[in-house]
Amino acid sequence: MIITKNKVRIFAMAAILTLSLYSCKPKLPVEMDLSREEFVLINQDSVEVTIPEILKNKISLAGYIFTHCPDICPMTTHNMYRVQKKLTSEEDILFVVISFDPDRDTPSVLKKYAELRDYDLNSWQLLTGKKEEINKLLDNVGVTAIAADSSFTESGELNYYFLHTDRISLVDKEAKVRKNYKGSTADINEIINDIKSLE
Amino acid sequence: MFSFILFVLLFTGQQDQIKIKDAWIRPGAQDMNTAMYFTIKNNGSVTDTLYAVKSKLAQKTEVHETYSKDGMMGMRKAELVVIKPKSSFEFKPGGHHIMLIKLNKDLKSGNEGEITLFFKKTGEVKVKAKVKKPDIKKGS
Numbered sequence: 289m290i291i292t293k294n295k296v297r298i299f300a301m302a303a304i305l306t307l308s309l310y311s312c313k314p315k316l317p318v319e320m321d322l323s324r325e326e327f328v329l330i331n332q333d334s335v336e337v338t339i340p341e342i343l344k345n346k347i348s349l350a351g352y353i354f355t356h357c358p359d360i361c362p363m364t365t366h367n368m369y370r371v372q373k374k375l376t377s378e379e380d381i382l383f384v385v386i387s388f389d390p391d392r393d394t395p396s397v398l399k400k401y402a403e404l405r406d407y408d409l410n411s412w413q414l415l416t417g418k419k420e421e422i423n424k425l426l427d428n429v430g431v432t433a434i435a436a437d438s439s440f441t442e443s444g445e446l447n448y449y450f451l452h453t454d455r456i457s458l459v460d461k462e463a464k465v466r467k468n469y470k471g472s473t474a475d476i477n478e479i480i481n482d483i484k485s486l487e
Numbered sequence: 488m489f490s491f492i493l494f495v496l497l498f499t500g501q502q503d504q505i506k507i508k509d510a511w512i513r514p515g516a517q518d519m520n521t522a523m524y525f526t527i528k529n530n531g532s533v534t535d536t537l538y539a540v541k542s543k544l545a546q547k548t549e550v551h552e553t554y555s556k557d558g559m560m561g562m563r564k565a566e567l568v569v570i571k572p573k574s575s576f577e578f579k580p581g582g583h584h585i586m587l588i589k590l591n592k593d594l595k596s597g598n599e600g601e602i603t604l605f606f607k608k609t610g611e612v613k614v615k616a617k618v619k620k621p622d623i624k625k626g627s
Binding site: 355356357358359360362363366367369370373397400401404405406432434436437439441442443445447449450451452453454472473474476 | 558
């Protein structure tokens with residue numbers, strides 16, 4: 289088989305083209321776009337905030353929880369905290385916790401949840417709000433939370449739990465969700481690598 | 488006398504049968520819920536069953552299990568936990584846990600709490616545990 293100079297050139301050009309196409313392809317595709325609609329919520333300091341406004345110009349990690357959950361939800365926020373502790377101080381990431389139990393998760397309840405766990409409220413936003421607004425946001429991000437098992441205390445108070453999506457979302461600087469992880473068991477090294485790929 | 492010795496032997500054997508280790512409590516705020524975790528080791532030659540739990544830490548204390556359904560996570564009461572002879576059962580994040588419902592006060596890192604476990608064979612076993620944040624190097 290005779291390999292001419294032309295054949296070598298064609299092969300080299302094809303290789304370069306393939307490589308350049310591969311490098312242009314976004315590593316993390318857009319899963320959902322949160323910049324198209326406004327969601328009015330309230331943070332742990334009772335300050336009204338809106339999504340997408342708080343998500344713009346910063347990479348964010350968002351977790352979905354209810355604070356009466358003693359097991360899965362604290363595991364999710366603990367994984368977010370672990371990501372924060374492992375990142376360098378130069379990386380300016382926003383950590384957003386969205387409650388799907390706004391009836392019980394008032395701003396003060398959310399604040400106490402953060403304080404007990406030493407979450408730095410300069411970089412964490414714990415959000416609640418009107419039920420309709422929360423549900424609209426959950427529908428947009430594909431998170432489901434259904435009131436499920438319940439019990440009564442001796443004083444007759446109802447205590448209910450949710451069957452819910454277990455999720456952390458990575459959101460880019462344009463408020464677009466780029467990847468979802470299983471919140472309670474997320475691999476924090478994978479999240480950190482994905483954050484770096486968006487910077 | 489024989490009965491007394493037999494009673495002492497049986498009693499001592501039962502107490503040695505069940506051992507609790509690595510107990511810890513997740514921090515939680517007053518009126519909220521939190522979880523306690525540990526490992527039960529059954530050193531005996533017969534199966535034992537955890538059937539109840541009590542604590543003054545909360546208004547109600549139950550054994551719960553985390554479960555998965557339709558891709559979602561939930562939590563429900565678990566009535567009995569059977570521990571076979573020469574085996575261990577781990578109460579761990581994402582699995583079985585002691586559910587402390589409506590805490591009577593804040594449980595902060597460094598605090599200590601006690602619960603009582605009730606086993607069919609062994610009887611009452613008191614468990615003391617420190618409140619601590621999960622290890623930063625591990626997910627939980």
